[in-house]
Every structure is written in structure tokens, then in C-alpha cells.
Amino acid sequence: MRFTSRTSSDGVTEQFFTLDEIPGVLWTPEGAVGTRPLILLGHGGRQHKTAPHTVSRARRYAAEGFAVVAIDAPHHGDRPQNEEFGRIAAGMRAGMAAGENPGALVAGMHSYLAGQAVADWQTVLTAVQRLDQVGVGPVGYCGMSMGCGLGIPLIAAEPRIRAAVLGLLGVHGLAEDAARITVPVQFLVQWDDQLVPRDQGLALFDALASTEKTLHANPASTGMCRRSKWRVRCGSSSGI
Amino acid sequence: MRFTSRTSSDGVTEQFFTLDEIPGVLWTPEGAVGTRPLILLGHGGRQHKTAPHTVSRARRYAAEGFAVVAIDAPHHGDRPQNEEFGRIAAGMRAGMAAGENPGALVAGMHSYLAGQAVADWQTVLTAVQRLDQVGVGPVGYCGMSMGCGLGIPLIAAEPRIRAAVLGLLGVHGLAEDAARITVPVQFLVQWDDQLVPRDQGLALFDALASTEKTLHANPASTGMCRRSKWRVRCGSSSGI
Numbered sequence: 001m002r003f004t005s006r007t008s009s010d011g012v013t014e015q016f017f018t019l020d021e022i023p024g025v026l027w028t029p030e031g032a033v034g035t036r037p038l039i040l041l042g043h044g045g046r047q048h049k050t051a052p053h054t055v056s057r058a059r060r061y062a063a064e065g066f067a068v069v070a071i072d073a074p075h076h077g078d079r080p081q082n083e084e085f086g087r088i089a090a091g092m093r094a095g096m097a098a099g100e101n102p103g104a105l106v107a108g109m110h111s112y113l114a115g116q117a118v119a120d121w122q123t124v125l126t127a128v129q130r131l132d133q134v135g136v137g138p139v140g141y142c143g144m145s146m147g148c149g150l151g152i153p154l155i156a157a158e159p160r161i162r163a164a165v166l167g168l169l170g171v172h173g174l175a176e177d178a179a180r181i182t183v184p185v186q187f188l189v190q191w192d193d194q195l196v197p198r199d200q201g202l203a204l205f206d207a208l209a210s211t212e213k214t215l216h217a218n219p220a221s222t223g224m225c226r227r228s229k230w231r232v233r234c235g236s237s238s239g240i
Numbered sequence: 241m242r243f244t245s246r247t248s249s250d251g252v253t254e255q256f257f258t259l260d261e262i263p264g265v266l267w268t269p270e271g272a273v274g275t276r277p278l279i280l281l282g283h284g285g286r287q288h289k290t291a292p293h294t295v296s297r298a299r300r301y302a303a304e305g306f307a308v309v310a311i312d313a314p315h316h317g318d319r320p321q322n323e324e325f326g327r328i329a330a331g332m333r334a335g336m337a338a339g340e341n342p343g344a345l346v347a348g349m350h351s352y353l354a355g356q357a358v359a360d361w362q363t364v365l366t367a368v369q370r371l372d373q374v375g376v377g378p379v380g381y382c383g384m385s386m387g388c389g390l391g392i393p394l395i396a397a398e399p400r401i402r403a404a405v406l407g408l409l410g411v412h413g414l415a416e417d418a419a420r421i422t423v424p425v426q427f428l429v430q431w432d433d434q435l436v437p438r439d440q441g442l443a444l445f446d447a448l449a450s451t452e453k454t455l456h457a458n459p460a461s462t463g464m465c466r467r468s469k470w471r472v473r474c475g476s477s478s479g480i
Contacts, residue, residue, distance in 0.1 A: 191446075191455070202442075205457070206431075215431070215457035217445070 001127045004111070007034065007151025009020070012062040019127050021118045023078040024071035025049050027062035028133050040108070040121060040145025042151045045167075048077030056169025058143075060082040067134040072122055073150060074116040088112050102195050102202075106175035110149035117150040118157055125160060144168040144188060156180040167216075171207055180208035185210045189217040241367045252302040259367050262360045263318040264311035267302035268373050275375025278368065280361060280401070281310040282383025283390050284347075284408075285349070288317030297382075302321050307374040311364055313390060314356040328352055347413035350389035354365065357390040358397055365400060384408040388444075396420040396468050408433070410440025410446055418447035425450045429457040 005016045008030045015026045028036075034058055038062055041054055049070040058068040072078055087131040087225040095105045129136050142149040142165040149169050155161050164181075167188030171178070184206055189201040205215045245256045248270045255266045268276075279301055281294055289310040298308040312318055332345045369376045380403040383391040388409040395401050396417040404421075409426030411418070417459045427449055429441040439464040 189455075211459065213459060215455070217455035217457075219451065219453060225349075 002160035008061070009142030010013045012059050016162065020123055022071050022124060023049065024069055024124055026128060027058045027068040029062055029065055032067070032197045034131040035137045036065060036067050036133070037138045038069065038134055038138065040125065040139065040141045041068060042141065043070065043073060043076070049074050067128070069128050070237050071120060071125060073122065074113050085112070089118065103170040103197070103200050106149065106233070110159055110161070114150055114153045118154045121154050122158060125158070140164060149174065152181065153177045155183065167201070167217070168196060169204060170196045171204040172200065174204060175207045178204060179209050182209050183211040187209060187213060187215045189207035189215060191219040193220070205206055249298070250303065252299050256354065257264060260317065260363055263289065264297070264309055264364055266368060267298045267308040269302055269305055269441050272373040274306070274373070276305060276307050278307045278309065278374055280365065280379065280381045281308060281470045282381065282387030283310065283313060283316070284384055285386035286316070307368070309364060309368050310311050311360060314353050314360065324372065327353070343410040343412035343437070343440055346389065351385060351413055354390055354393045358394045360399060361394050365398070371418045380404060389414065392456060393417045395423065407441070409444060410436045411444040412440065414444060415468050417448045419449050420443060420451050422451070424452040427453060427455045431457045431459040438439060
């Protein structure tokens with residue numbers, strides 16, 4: 001784990017790092033010492049580890065005492081994109097323009113990324129928990145949309161994650177992994193989502209095996225633009 | 241408005257009253273002076289104004305500075321039951337035992353009660369807001385199950401109510417009134433409710449015309465027993 005920068009402001013220390021070619025950011029309370037709960041923030045499709053709402057949330061949680069880490073998903077942010085990813089992304093866009101089932105198209109993309117994304121998160125989690133100011137405390141995961149699509153296989157595979165905030169995605173391709181998730185989950189649904197049909201989002205919530213799960217739905221009708229404005233409260237809601 | 245008792249403990253004053261033969265309870269912070277937000281608590285079917293969870297919530301909100309009022313619904317609690325109500329209630333129970341649609345049966349009961357219940361709440365609201373320690377501040381309504389079934393026609397008819405927490409009920413018989421509600425609403429759904437089919441609860445949320453509405457769903461599978469354990473957070477969630 002190689003830290004490439006470190007700045008502190010408003011009581012929060014922000015450190016950029018790379019680990020096995022995974023670019024990431026770690027936020028901790030300034031002067032933090034000792035073990036603390038850790039929140040993993042998974043960004044959405046075509047976004048990256050320092051998208052404005054990711055950073056603002058991360059800083060807020062860190063100011064409250066959490067450690068927070070975000071990484072670029074494979075082929076996102078500062079990571080190289082290979083040709084195959086380019087073909088899949090172009091195919092997804094073309095399919096959407098042609099009116100194909102967006103749930104299936106998005107699921108295909110997430111499926112392509114998930115194997116690497118899960119391995120990345122597990123590597124980063126192990127490394128971050130070795131830091132004195134993080135330690136082996138409880139871990140939560142928060143991700144919407146693609147952050148949910150990559151988060152569900154991660155949480156299904158990763159017993160260190162004890163709670164999650166997920167949502168803004170349908171069940172397509174995720175039912176099997178969702179049925180392996182038993183940790184508490186807060187799940188967000190946009191009631192009038194242009195990308196995710198309501199029944200598909202409800203079906204993903206339904207598929208989670210967690211006995212402690214809560215669905216929060218809010219209306220919106222302006223599609224992706226509105227989706228990015230969701231006020232996600234990972235730190236206060238994940239129960240970690 | 242005739243107050244029949246007054247006791248104070250733990251910083252909350254509890255006053256029983258009758259008004260036009262409507263029995264009610266008013267909770268206010270001890271020593272309260274001046275206008276404050278008011279929460280109307282509507283109880284569930286076969287319950288009453290001093291059901292334990294109604295009282296505990298009321299006392300909590302009053303301790304936080306709210307005024308809170310609960311009244312017995314028509315034919316409930318300390319109010320007389322007439323023969324017609326007895327027949328309807330017996331018919332509802334018999335229909336449920338015979339496997340008839342519980343949504344339709346419950347809606348029939350609520351429809352029988354709603355006219356009087358709405359008039360009762362409007363009378364009580366006017367009287368309570370004349371008290372020095374309540375005044376004409378913002379008003380919220382909170383009611384689950386029958387409290388929702390009587391609350392929806394009330395809120396549709398009553399512009400003084402600015403926010404509501406509703407739920408644990410299906411759309412049967414309520415779509416028209418729900419479509420007249422435009423205030424912010426938090427709506428609770430029990431994901432595996434034995435009494436209210438999931439799609440009926442979601443349809444009632446959908447029918448609300450409010451642009452600011454949020455649905456919170458949680459799983460449970462033990463029917464009415466579990467329903468009564470809902471942790472409803474009217475005061476913190478209604479935005480009044």
C-alpha cells in the first residue's frame with residue numbers, strides 16, 4: 001500500500017493510495033489513533049472514487065469518527081480501460097438507445113466487472129485494516145446502482161462486512177448472491193426510476209436473505225439526474 | 241373542552257379530557273408556554289387512546305417539546321358501541337375467519353367510522369389549538385392500520401395537517417382520498433404482512449399525491465403481533 005498524498009482539513013485526513021494498481025482514497029479523523037468502524041464506498045457507473053457526493057459523504061463520516069475508503073472500480077476513474085470493456089460499454093449504450101431491457105444490459109456490465117471488483121475490495125480491506133488508525137473493527141459497505149451491483153457479490157463473499165446500504169438497482173443477475181447476504185441492509189428504491197423498473201428493485205430487496213433489512217423508497221421522475229442526488233446515509237444507517 | 245385529570249412526571253404533563261363526548265388525552269412538556277408543533281396520534285383497530293405504545297410515543301414526543309393528542313376513535317376505548325358497529329365488527333371477524341378479502345372487510349369498517357372520526361379530529365384540533373400551551377403551530381398526523389384508514393380521509397379534508405406518518409394498510413377504499421393528499425408523508429409497509437398484501441400497501445403509497453413521500457418497508461412474518469411492535473417515529477420523521 002503506497003500513499004501518494006496526505007492532506008488534512010476540517011478535522012479529516014484524506015490520503016490517496018495505490019495498492020496492486022488499485023487507486024484509492026482513505027479518509028480518517030485527523031489525528032486518529034486506534035481501531036474504528038470502516039465504511040467502504042462503492043461508486044456508481046461512469047463515476048469514480050472522488051465523485052463529489054462520494055467525497056462529501058466520506059468526509060462527513062470521517063468527521064464523525066469512521067474510517068472511510070473508496071477505490072476506483074475496474075475500468076473506472078484513474079484505472080486503464082481495456083478494449084473488451086470498451087466494447088461492452090459501447091454495446092450497453094447502443095442497447096439502451098435501441099430500447100433493450102436496461103436491467104439485462106447493466107447486469108451484463110456488472111457481471112463483467114464483479115470478479116475483479118470483489119478481489120480488489122478484499123485486497124484493500126485487508127490492507128486498510130492493517131493501518132493503526134483503522135484496525136480490525138466492524139465494516140460496512142455502501143453503494144448505489146453499480147456500487148450495489150458490485151457490492152452484492154462482494155458482501156455475499158466477504159464475511160468481514162457486517163452491514164450494508166444498497167439500492168437503485170434491479171434484481172437481474174443478482175438473485176443468487178443476494179440470497180447469500182444475511183447482514184443488516186438498508187435498501188433504497190427510487191419509486192419512479194427511469195432505469196430500474198419498480199418491481200425489479202423491489203425484487204432485489206425481496207431476494208436479500210437478511211432478516212434485518214429495510215427498504216426506503218422515494219419518488220422521483222427525472223432519471224439519472226435525480227438518482228445522483230440521493231441523500232444516502234451510510235454511516236448513520238448501516239448499524240456498524 | 242373539559243379536563244378531567246392532570247398529572248406530570250418525567251417532564252411531561254398528561255391531561256385527560258372530554259370534548260363533545262370525545263374522550264382524549266393531551267400531552268405537553270411540563271410547564272409549557274406558547275405555541276408548539278402538535279402531533280395527532282390515531283390508534284389502530286380494537287385499540288384506544290392510551291394503548292401502551294401510543295402513550296410511550298406521546299410521552300417521548302412531548303418530552304422533546306411537541307404537544308401530542310390522542311382520542312378514542314368512534315366505538316373504541318371509552319366510547320359507547322352501538323348495535324350497528326357491533327354487527328359490522330362481527331361481520332368483519334366472521335368474514336376474515338371465512339377467508340374473505342381482509343382488505344375489503346377492513347375498508348368497510350373504516351368507511352363506517354371515517355365520517356365521525358374526521359369530524360372528531362377536526363373538533364379536537366380546533367379546541368386544542370386554542371390552548372395557550374399548544375397554539376396554532378404546525379400539525380402532523382401519525383396513524384398505522386386503522387389509524388391510517390381514518391387518517392387518510394382526515395388529511396385529505398384538513399388543510400391544517402402539514403405532514404403525516406401512515407402505513408400498515410392497503411389501498412382498498414382509500415385511493416380517492418389518497419390522491420387528494422399532497423403533504424409530506426412517511427409510509428410504513430410490513431414486507432410480509434399477513435393482513436395487508438404487499439401490492440396493496442405499495443399501491444396505497446403510490447396513490448398518495450404528495451411529491452415528498454417516502455416508503456419504509458421492513459420484513460416480518462408474525463402478523464398482528466409483530467405489527468404492534470412497529471417503532472414509529474412520528475415526531476422525528478414527519479418534518480413538522
